[in-house]
């Protein structure tokens with residue numbers, strides 16, 4: 582089985598032949614069909630969000646179940662599946678309270694499988710981690726059955742892959758926000774894969790104004806296709822002043838889909854009195870933002886994080902697949918380039934350059 586393996590940050594990933602163990606109890610092997618080029622993997626490559634290495638990255642994917650271990654009941658061989666990068670345990674406190682997207686056991690076991698062991702080894706016997714228990718930049722993956730959500734035959738694999746991360750994170754982060762109602766004003770800072778989906782989420786919620794903010798005009802132009810009613814280039818004008826002017830004092834909901842001190846502070850300041858700032862993008866580990874405390878109290882603002890759609894990923898997948906089949910969201914239109922697995926480093930160079938839309942690796 583071939584996979585792209587990260588041995589060291591900031592060094593291109595070679596394609597390596599790895600030994601893959603058979604699925605254990607409750608696990609399945611998935612033949613990969615499509616894998617999205619997401620910024621979260623890039624943050625690992627650059628060292629901004631370090632993980633143990635060597636590791637197979639990739640957490641946005643779709644594939645077909647080709648083998649099942651003992652005790653697998655939720656999927657069968659031949660099922661086409663969206664992959665969840667939080668294969669939740671179902672028993673921890675977070676799972677019990679409905680927040681399977683932040684499952685405690687999953688977080689503790691991290692890049693190993695649930696029994697704490699590895700399914701991948703190099704030919705020298707070195708253990709290889711799987712990012713988010715997935716590691717979809719590989720021809721096939723052995724994962725917990727909970728990672729797999731079967732999807733209908735008429736959903737293309739690239740669409741299923743994107744639903745596995747950017748679509749769920751972006752749209753889910755908006756539609757699952759308590760207090761979101763029709764006619765509200767929304768700003769989305771950052772128009773990468775997640776940002777474009779947050780725009781679509783705002784459109785689904787019938788927002789009155791949907792303001793996209795980015796530093797690239799070509800990305801802002803693309804953002805109109807996904808629901809932006811107004812765009813602001815934050816290199817050319819102060820985005821906070823621009824949003825306040827467009828909305829008479831600030832938006833009801835501001836989303837930072839980029840994840841950085843600068844963009845979170847912008848989102849917070851662009852939020853109206855009584856409004857909510859939602860941080861969706863992942864900042865580098867250790868980064869902090871300055872929040873004016875008096876304003877937090879006097880203007881009664883809410884500042885909240887949103888991980889993987891704020892809710893059960895499988896629940897959000899089922900809604901998004903329905904929206905997709907009814908033509909109410911555009912997922913295929915986000916895929917601007919496709920690559921082979923051995924072109925993965927080029928795909929990440931394109932992401933780092935800020936090219937618009939989503940790159941997807943398509944497997945034979």
Ligand SMILES: [Zn+2]
Nearest residue numbers: 619621641746
């Ligand atoms: Zn992602």
Ligand SMILES: [Zn+2]
Nearest residue numbers: 670673676684
């Ligand atoms: Zn759990």
